[in-house]
Amino acid sequence: MDVAARLLLSFLFLGLSANAAEINLPVSYSTLDNGLRLIMVPDTNVAVVSCRVYYFVGSMYESSGYTGLSHMFEHMMFKGTRHLGTTDYEKEIPYMDAIDSLDRLAYNREQAVGHPDSVSQLYRRQITETLDKQRKYIKKDEIWELYQNNGGTGLNAWTADNMTAYIVTLPRNKVELFDWIESDRMKDPVLREFTSERDVVMEERRMRIDNRPDGRYWERLNALFDIASPYRIPTIGWPSDIRGYTRAKLEQHIHKFYTPDNAVIILVGNIDTVKAKKDVARYFGSIPRAPQPKEEPITREPAPIGETRYTVYDQAAPHLDMLFHTPGFPNPDLYRLDVIEGILSGRSGRLYRRLVDIEGLCTSVDVSNDLRLFDGCFQISADLKTGTDPARVEKIIREELARIDAVPPTDAEMRRVSNEIRMSFVSDLKSLEGLSDRLAFFERLGNWKDMLTYPDSIAEVKPGEIPAVAKKYLDPAFMTIGLLLPPPGAMPPPPGGFTPSTEQLH
Amino acid sequence: MRLIAFSIIVLLSSALAVYCSPADENGLPSHPSEIVYGPLNWTVPLGGPYRETLSNGLRAYIATDSQLPLIQVVAYFRWGALKDPSGREGACSLLGKLMKNGGTKAYPPDSIDAVVDRYALRINVSSGEDMVEFSASFLSDYADTAFTVIKQILFDPIFDKKELEREKKIVIEDLSHRFDNPGPTLDAAYQKAMYAATPASRLPTEQSIRRIDRNLLVDLHRRAISTGNCIFSVAGKFDRPAMIERLEKLFPPAGPVGDTAFPKILAGPSEKCLVIHKPITQAYVRFGVPLFKRPDSDYYAASIANFILGGGGFTSRLGMRVRSNAGLTYSIHANAESNYTYPGTWYIDFFTKSETFGQATALSLEVIRELRANGITDAELEHAKETLVGGLPSTFRSPFDIVATYGWNEYYGRSPLHFQKYAGDLQAITKDDVTRVVGKYMNPAAFTFTVVGDTAALRAHGTVEGFEFEKLSPRKVIAPESIPLLP
Numbered sequence: 001m002d003v004a005a006r007l008l009l010s011f012l013f014l015g016l017s018a019n020a021a022e023i024n025l026p027v028s029y030s031t032l033d034n035g036l037r038l039i040m041v042p043d044t045n046v047a048v049v050s051c052r053v054y055y056f057v058g059s060m061y062e063s064s065g066y067t068g069l070s071h072m073f074e075h076m077m078f079k080g081t082r083h084l085g086t087t088d089y090e091k092e093i094p095y096m097d098a099i100d101s102l103d104r105l106a107y108n109r110e111q112a113v114g115h116p117d118s119v120s121q122l123y124r125r126q127i128t129e130t131l132d133k134q135r136k137y138i139k140k141d142e143i144w145e146l147y148q149n150n151g152g153t154g155l156n157a158w159t160a161d162n163m164t165a166y167i168v169t170l171p172r173n174k175v176e177l178f179d180w181i182e183s184d185r186m187k188d189p190v191l192r193e194f195t196s197e198r199d200v201v202m203e204e205r206r207m208r209i210d211n212r213p214d215g216r217y218w219e220r221l222n223a224l225f226d227i228a229s230p231y232r233i234p235t236i237g238w239p240s241d242i243r244g245y246t247r248a249k250l251e252q253h254i255h256k257f258y259t260p261d262n263a264v265i266i267l268v269g270n271i272d273t274v275k276a277k278k279d280v281a282r283y284f285g286s287i288p289r290a291p292q293p294k295e296e297p298i299t300r301e302p303a304p305i306g307e308t309r310y311t312v313y314d315q316a317a318p319h320l321d322m323l324f325h326t327p328g329f330p331n332p333d334l335y336r337l338d339v340i341e342g343i344l345s346g347r348s349g350r351l352y353r354r355l356v357d358i359e360g361l362c363t364s365v366d367v368s369n370d371l372r373l374f375d376g377c378f379q380i381s382a383d384l385k386t387g388t389d390p391a392r393v394e395k396i397i398r399e400e401l402a403r404i405d406a407v408p409p410t411d412a413e414m415r416r417v418s419n420e421i422r423m424s425f426v427s428d429l430k431s432l433e434g435l436s437d438r439l440a441f442f443e444r445l446g447n448w449k450d451m452l453t454y455p456d457s458i459a460e461v462k463p464g465e466i467p468a469v470a471k472k473y474l475d476p477a478f479m480t481i482g483l484l485l486p487p488p489g490a491m492p493p494p495p496g497g498f499t500p501s502t503e504q505l506h
Numbered sequence: 507m508r509l510i511a512f513s514i515i516v517l518l519s520s521a522l523a524v525y526c527s528p529a530d531e532n533g534l535p536s537h538p539s540e541i542v543y544g545p546l547n548w549t550v551p552l553g554g555p556y557r558e559t560l561s562n563g564l565r566a567y568i569a570t571d572s573q574l575p576l577i578q579v580v581a582y583f584r585w586g587a588l589k590d591p592s593g594r595e596g597a598c599s600l601l602g603k604l605m606k607n608g609g610t611k612a613y614p615p616d617s618i619d620a621v622v623d624r625y626a627l628r629i630n631v632s633s634g635e636d637m638v639e640f641s642a643s644f645l646s647d648y649a650d651t652a653f654t655v656i657k658q659i660l661f662d663p664i665f666d667k668k669e670l671e672r673e674k675k676i677v678i679e680d681l682s683h684r685f686d687n688p689g690p691t692l693d694a695a696y697q698k699a700m701y702a703a704t705p706a707s708r709l710p711t712e713q714s715i716r717r718i719d720r721n722l723l724v725d726l727h728r729r730a731i732s733t734g735n736c737i738f739s740v741a742g743k744f745d746r747p748a749m750i751e752r753l754e755k756l757f758p759p760a761g762p763v764g765d766t767a768f769p770k771i772l773a774g775p776s777e778k779c780l781v782i783h784k785p786i787t788q789a790y791v792r793f794g795v796p797l798f799k800r801p802d803s804d805y806y807a808a809s810i811a812n813f814i815l816g817g818g819g820f821t822s823r824l825g826m827r828v829r830s831n832a833g834l835t836y837s838i839h840a841n842a843e844s845n846y847t848y849p850g851t852w853y854i855d856f857f858t859k860s861e862t863f864g865q866a867t868a869l870s871l872e873v874i875r876e877l878r879a880n881g882i883t884d885a886e887l888e889h890a891k892e893t894l895v896g897g898l899p900s901t902f903r904s905p906f907d908i909v910a911t912y913g914w915n916e917y918y919g920r921s922p923l924h925f926q927k928y929a930g931d932l933q934a935i936t937k938d939d940v941t942r943v944v945g946k947y948m949n950p951a952a953f954t955f956t957v958v959g960d961t962a963a964l965r966a967h968g969t970v971e972g973f974e975f976e977k978l979s980p981r982k983v984i985a986p987e988s989i990p991l992l993p
Contacts, residue, residue, distance in 0.1 A: 151896030
């Protein structure tokens with residue numbers, strides 16, 4: 001049966017005029033019977049196509065004991081399938097089962113004694129020996145090699161709180177390779193070399209979080225800001241959860257979330273949209289939906305009842321964060337909060353002018369209004385000069401917030417914000433990959449078309465609407481404030497007066 | 507619990523069993539290698555059609571692109587931190603910051619930010635070792651304002667003293683935290699270890715920043731930022747003749763260019779092992795040997811060898827053995843540096859938990875020894891060539907990519923036909939060529955090691971079969987804050 005003939009529940013080809021008709025972005029959107037969405041943006045000026053599949057799953061779909069599983073699967077997706085990365089999948093199965101058993105024995109032993117010991121090490125050696133036997137049937141990193149041999153660049157994957165992406169950019173005549181590999185990964189992933197890859201993830205965590213003062217600080221601040229919302233879960237997972245991963249846990253996660261009805265493919269570049277659509281249907285059309293529709297997280301962040309204050313002393317540049325709870329997307333107040341972000345941001349913005357230029361207390365200031373599903377976050381961050389009293393910085397930020405509460409922004413400020421939004425919008429369209437991620441971001445929030453209308457939505461904000469929104473959401477009485485400071489009494493290094501403590505051992 | 511887990515596995519196996527491989531439906535290929543692709547019909551674009559020498563002497567690459575209401579600019583000036591006066595390290599970096607932030611004749615410091623922000627101009631001046639790079643992007647309907655600002659920043663900066671002092675304080679603040687994280691610490695220490703007492707290893711310090719004054723920046727600006735010392739690339743929504751006319755007005759006539767040569771530098775390892783003590787739970791390791799300055803006839807063979815050893819990601823030998831098989835690191839790379847200004851190095855770097863520092867290092871060395879002893883396979887050679895050549899279409903995507911790439915190409919003195927010859931040059935490399943360069947440069951006995959980590963843990967876990975940390979001699983152990991004081 002011709003799969004293409006039964007695919008289209010809906011198909012749109014939109015020459016949508018974005019932002020005052022200055023950009024004509026020919027976006028095509030279609031949906032297969034199995035729920036897989038396909039977005040394409042042809043661009044005949046290039047010789048390549050950005051090919052990305054986004055699964056709408058990430059750490060916000062994880063729970064205690066399972067944190068970081070989406071990220072772990074991001075790694076495992078490169079290990080192959082029943083057809084890729086193997087010479088005989090059936091012969092691998094007993095080895096993987098044996099490794100699972102040994103891994104549980106090692107884990108249980110470590111839990112019982114509280115740390116790795118000679119017994120758990122013995123199990124680990126047996127895992128290595130068993131894996132070596134399995135490797136007789138493994139074709140190492142075949143997916144990577146196939147993409148590279150066919151001119152694939154930017155081959156990678158990434159995981160966020162609400163989605164996971166598998167990405168490659170291919171010459172325009174090689175897009176079918178993406179269809180083959182990604183449909184096979186969607187259908188038949190195989191979690192081979194699971195235990196060694198779990199160790200890799202633990203190394204990544206040490207690098208990104210545990211051995212970076214700012215990483216350690218931010219992970220905990222984020223968990224304090226959201227006390228209930230699943231945005232509090234670290235994308236890479238808590239260390240104890242990572243150690244506790246099993247193939248069974250991960251397979252359960254895959255079964256729930258890595259299905260066509262929870263995915264969108266985005267192709268941007270020199271693409272024949274008719275052929276590409278047909279190929280996507282041929283390769284992905286027979287993959288069934290999830291047995292049960294995905295359940296969105298139902299836990300919402302309760303309204304804060306007071307201020308949360310968090311201070312960490314560590315070897316790092318002094319830093320301050322003020323975080324405020326905002327609504328999830330869509331909500332018209334988010335556009336007004338974007339305007340506030342613009343007024344406060346930039347070198348000529350109100351905060352930089354006060355904190356860096358006039359008072360000389362900080363070296364930089366940053367403001368961001370994060371658009372998120374369900375629960376949003378407005379964040380003000382400042383890097384403090386050594387010796388700056390963080391209370392003074394906090395006081396000035398409070399004063400500036402109070403000023404926004406009281407007086408609408410000027411026309412000049414509104415024009416500046418409008419230009420900035422327009423420039424950001426156009427800049428996002430510069431790269432094939434950037435456009436793809438932007439479309440996926442808005443599709444995740446509800447509808448990719450919102451990307452095109454976003455600048456106009458900002459332009460419709462009236463200055464008089466700003467004070468009420470600031471008063472409603474940016475109330476310091478309910479903020480979470482984080483301080484990353486040098487240890488008390490720590491002195492800055494003396495100016496060049498060190499004597500290297502050399503140690504000539506041999 | 508185990509029963510539940512087992513049930514899930516069985517359930518999944520059943521569910522997965524009904525799925526089909528691609529070959530089972532619609533006559534799809536049973537393996538990606540069976541896909542028949544159409545022709546790409548693409549050739550590497552030439553830079554020549556975009557190249558102009560304007561009436562004022564400016565070398566420019568100009569491309570129109572009306573897809574977006576955007577104009578993008580990048581300009582390369584032959585100068586860089588390697589030319590910082592001794593004792594005033596950081597001067598070139600401050601030159602870049604102050605050209606914009608220090609105000610101009612038409613836009614004093616308190617107004618330049620306002621005009622840049624008002625029109626959402628993205629303007630940056632950055633300084634590397636051997637290049638000062640000016641970049642800008644802006645909406646095309648603000649082109650007049652943008653080019654007025656660009657002209658001011660490039661040719662009429664005033665280097666306001668108050669702004670200079672403010673920027674110096676910010677730089678000094680940043681310097682005091684540059685070694686908070688292990689990655690940048692390793693970068694700085696490795697340069698010290700490999701290029702001791704040369705301009706390539708100098709680091710700015712609080713004193714060197716304090717010594718920089720306005721007069722020095724004015725002098726550097728006069729010598730570095732000139733029409734004759736610039737290669738300018740621009741693409742976007744504009745009329746080409748009008749852009750040429752605009753650039754001829756913007757840039758003053760080229761005068762004689764002074765001494766823009768960079769100092770002669772040779773890699774000269776100072777220690778066998780430089781250890782930076784940092785109380786972390788991982789060891790950050792980099793070991794390498796001196797390489798050559800490009801152009802060099804060994805480059806393409808080294809490039810392929812490097813790809814096979816550790817530059818090729820997961821499919822490289824180090825990626826496969828140390829990361830994928832052993833799970834010892836998240837990231838391991840080999841890098842045969844492509845330096846045009848002074849000889850580069852060929853190094854391997856990775857990080858691993860302290861407990862596996864010796865094991866990961868020994869395994870890496872074993873992979874290198876095997877490469878030296880047994881050479882490479884035909885399949886590896888083919889894979890490396892296909893990958894390195896196959897990425898070319900991604901290099902030249904937009905008109906801006908083309909003009910920026912060719913501007914950069916000319917800056918480093920490469921042939922205008924470099925990219926046309928690239929595939930042929932790579933295809934000519936043989937297995938013997940690769941074996942020869944590996945034997946010539948990648949000698950484990952010659953490696954200089956740089957390690958950032960907890961000294962006690964490194965010692966406790968640094969000696970295994972194939973690697974003896976304690977026997978690396980001479981070895982120096984210092985605190986991160988002492989790195990700038992090394993020669």
